[in-house]
Every structure is written in C-alpha cells, then in structure tokens.
Amino acid sequence: MKEKKIIFFDIDRTLYDPDTKSIPASTIEALRLLNEDDSIEIAIATGRAFYMLHIIDEIKKYINIYITINGQIIIKNNNTIYRNPIPKKDVLHVVNIFNKNGMKYGFLGEFDETLNIVDEKGKKAFELVDMKLPRIDPHFYLDNDIFQMWTFSERSEHDYFKTKFDNLDVVSWLGDGFDVLSKGMSKKEGIKKILELEGIKLSNAYAVGDGDNDIEMLDYIPNSIAMGNGSIEAKKHAKFITQDIKENGLFNALKQMGLI
Numbered sequence: 001m002k003e004k005k006i007i008f009f010d011i012d013r014t015l016y017d018p019d020t021k022s023i024p025a026s027t028i029e030a031l032r033l034l035n036e037d038d039s040i041e042i043a044i045a046t047g048r049a050f051y052m053l054h055i056i057d058e059i060k061k062y063i064n065i066y067i068t069i070n071g072q073i074i075i076k077n078n079n080t081i082y083r084n085p086i087p088k089k090d091v092l093h094v095v096n097i098f099n100k101n102g103m104k105y106g107f108l109g110e111f112d113e114t115l116n117i118v119d120e121k122g123k124k125a126f127e128l129v130d131m132k133l134p135r136i137d138p139h140f141y142l143d144n145d146i147f148q149m150w151t152f153s154e155r156s157e158h159d160y161f162k163t164k165f166d167n168l169d170v171v172s173w174l175g176d177g178f179d180v181l182s183k184g185m186s187k188k189e190g191i192k193k194i195l196e197l198e199g200i201k202l203s204n205a206y207a208v209g210d211g212d213n214d215i216e217m218l219d220y221i222p223n224s225i226a227m228g229n230g231s232i233e234a235k236k237h238a239k240f241i242t243q244d245i246k247e248n249g250l251f252n253a254l255k256q257m258g259l260i
Contacts, residue, residue, distance in 0.1 A: 001039075002037075002039035003039065003201070003204055004039055004040075004041065004198070004199070004200050004204065005039060005040050005200065005204040005205070005206065005259075006040070006041040006042075006043055006065075006198060006200050006204065006205050006206070007034065007041070007042055007043065007205075007206040007207070007208070007254075007259070008043045008044070008045040008067070008187070008191055008205070008206070008207045008208070008217065008221070009042070009043070009044055009045065009207075009208050009209075009250075010045060010187075010208060010210060010211065010214050010217075011044065011046045011048060011053070011055070011056060012046075012047075012048075012210075012211070013227060013229055013230070013245055014208055014210050014227055014245065014250065015056060015059070015250070016055050016056060017245050017246065019246075021055075023055075023056065023059060024245060024246070024248065024250075024251075026248040026250070027059075027245075027248075027250050027251060028059060029251065030250055030251040030254050030255075030260055031059050031062045032062065033260040034062070034254070034259060034260060035061075035062040037259075040259065041065065041198065041200070042063050042065075043063065043065035043066070043067065043194060044056075044063055044065070044068075045067040045071075045187040045190060045191060045207070045209075045214075045217055046066070046067070046068055046069075046187075047069065047070045047148075047179060047211075048068060048069070049069050049073070049109075049110075049113065049147075050066055050068050050073070051111060051112070051113075053066070064076060064077050064078075065194060067187055067190035067194065069108055069147045069148050069181070070148065070171065070181055070185065070186055070187055070190075070213055071084075071185050071186050071187050071188070071189045071190035071191075072084045072085070072148060072181060072182065072185060073110060073147060074190050074193060074194065076194075080110075081197075082190070082193060083110065083145075083147070084182055085145035085146060085147050086146050086149075086168070086180075086181065086182050087167075090165075090167050090168055090182075091107075091149070092141075093165070094149050094165065094168070094180055095141065097161070097164050097165075098116075098149075098151055103151045104116065104117050104118075104119065104152050105149055105150060105152075106134060106149065106150050106151070107141055107144075107146050107148075107149055108146065108147050108148040108149070108150070109140065109144045109145060109147065110144075110147065112134075112135075112140075112144070113134045114134050114135055114136065114138075114140040115133075115134050115137075115138075116136070116138035117136065117138070118133065147181070148179055148180065148181045149179070149180040149181075150177060150178065150179045150180065151177055151178065151180075152176055152177045153176060153177055153178060155176065158170060158172055158178055161178070165180060167183055168181065168182065168183050169181055169182070169183050169184070169185070169186075171186075171213045172212050173211070173212070173213075179213065186213070186216040186217070187209075187213065187214065187216060187217040188216035188217050188219070189216075191205070191207070191217060191220065191221070192220075202220075202221070202222060203222055205221050205222070205223065206221060206223040206224070206225070206257070206259070207220075207221035207223070207224045207225065208225045208226075208227070208250060208253065209224075209225075209226065209227070209230070209234060209238075210229060210231065210234055210245075211230065211231055211234055212231055212233050212234060214226075214230075214234050215233055218234060218237040218239075222239065223239065223240075224237070224238045224239045224240065225238055225239070225240045225241070225242055225250075225253045225257075226240070226241050226242070227241075227242060227244065227245055227249050227250070228241060228242055228243045228244040228245075228247065228249050229244045229245050229246070229249075240253065240256075240257075242256075
C-alpha cells in the first residue's frame with residue numbers, strides 16, 4: 001500500500017490566473033489526475049476566506065481541506081475545525097493606527113468582509129483578482145470576529161507599520177499593500193495541524209505557491225515548489241522552481257516530481 005501524501009496549493013497565480021480570470025486547462029487536468037490516486041490528498045492553503053473561493057468552483061470536487069485566511073480558519077469536509085480570531089484589543093489598535101495615517105483598509109470575518117472606504121484604486125485592485133467588491137462598514141469589527149486586516153500601502157512604508165504592531169504579523173503582497181494577522185500564524189501553522197490530524201509524515205507533504213505569504217509554507221515543506229511567476233522571496237525559500245502559470249508550470253512540476 002502506498003504511503004499517504006498531501007499537496008497544499010496556493011490559489012492566486014498558482015492555481016488561478018487573474019490575468020485570464022481562469023484556471024489553466026493543464027492545471028485542471030493535473031488536479032483530476034491527482035484525484036485519481038487514492039493515496040494523494042489535495043488541499044488548499046490560501047490567504048482568501050472560504051467565501052472568496054468561487055474562482056475555483058470547477059476544481060472544488062477534488063478538494064476537501066481548506067486552510068484559509070493564512071491559517072486562521074481550517075475547514076475539512078465542509079466543517080470548520082479550527083478558528084483563530086485576532087484579539088479585539090489588537091484589532092482596535094490596528095484601526096487606530098490606520099485611521100491616524102488616513103489608510104484605506106478592510107476586515108476579513110468568518111462569513112463576510114468589509115471596507116472602511118472605497119475609491120477607484122480599491123475597485124481596480126478587486127477587479128484584478130476577480131473578487132467582488134466588499135460592502136462598506138468601518139465598524140464591522142465591533143460586532144464580528146476579525147481574522148485578518150489588510151490595507152493598501154507602498155512597499156517603502158511596510159517596515160514602518162511592522163514597528164507599530166508588536167503582537168501581530170505584517171505580510172506584504174506582491175503588489176502594494178499588506179495583511180495584518182495574529183503573530184506566528186501562517187499557512188505553515190495550518191499545515192502542521194492538518195498533517196497531525198491526517199497522520200501524514202512531513203516528508204510526504206508537498207506545497208506550491210508564489211507569494212510572500214507562502215514563504216513559511218515553502219520553508220517548512222520539504223517538497224516545496226515556487227511558480228515561475230512568483231515573488232523573489234518565495235523563490236528563495238522553495239526547493240524547486242517551475243515555469244510560469246501561463247507556461248503550464250504547475251502541471252510540469254507535478255509531473256517532474258512523479259505525482260502525475
């Protein structure tokens with residue numbers, strides 16, 4: 001009998017190409033082939049919340065484990081098995097800092113997300129990744145658990161904000177902006193919980209990603225793959241670099257590793 005394996009996939013620019021607003025045909029075929037192997041489990045590890053995953057509807061039939069919001073909520077077989085909201089006092093601190101600096105920011109809750117304000121730049125950012133523009137509610141955090149916050153900000157300003165949030169982590173995006181989440185939490189921590197739950201050895205785990213929020217995951221997993229279109233830092237922390245998403249990079253990597 002084959003030993004059980006598991007593969008964790010990031011979504012944006014790994015499985016899903018926001019430029020074409022689609023999942024490459026070769027990627028869909030790769031997941032179909034993986035699904036035919038009973039010894040392989042397919043999992044998602046994403047910065048998105050579950051309610052943002054309409055973009056991968058056509059491959060959800062192959063997936064039953066979702067590590068969402070960078071490890072803050074884990075769902076298995078449609079049941080939430082782990083949740084880690086940011087403490088209210090820390091959320092309030094972030095809100096105060098962002099407001100003092102005139103920032104445009106958003107909240108991710110378990111079932112909804114909101115913005116404090118919206119402008120043309122914000123609209124375009126959501127259109128770029130094929131996400132529905134959230135509703136405006138700057139006070140959403142008062143009555144809801146918050147699992148992550150985010151803001152638009154120039155890269156040169158990120159280090160400044162890192163000094164302001166002692167109890168939280170600041171994770172940069174590929175573009176302008178960053179996420180704020182509980183300190184020490186990441187896709188990696190969610191993966192550790194799943195490996196323990198599923199009884200799968202770390203040596204039998206694989207991960208594919210492209211962004212800075214994948215770094216801990218790519219570092220931790222011994223069989224890690226960075227997309228050719230990935231960030232410089234993501235590529236530094238992966239064991240293997242494949243081609244661009246537009247060049248069938250994911251399919252090629254899985255084939256080279258003997259998984260399909």
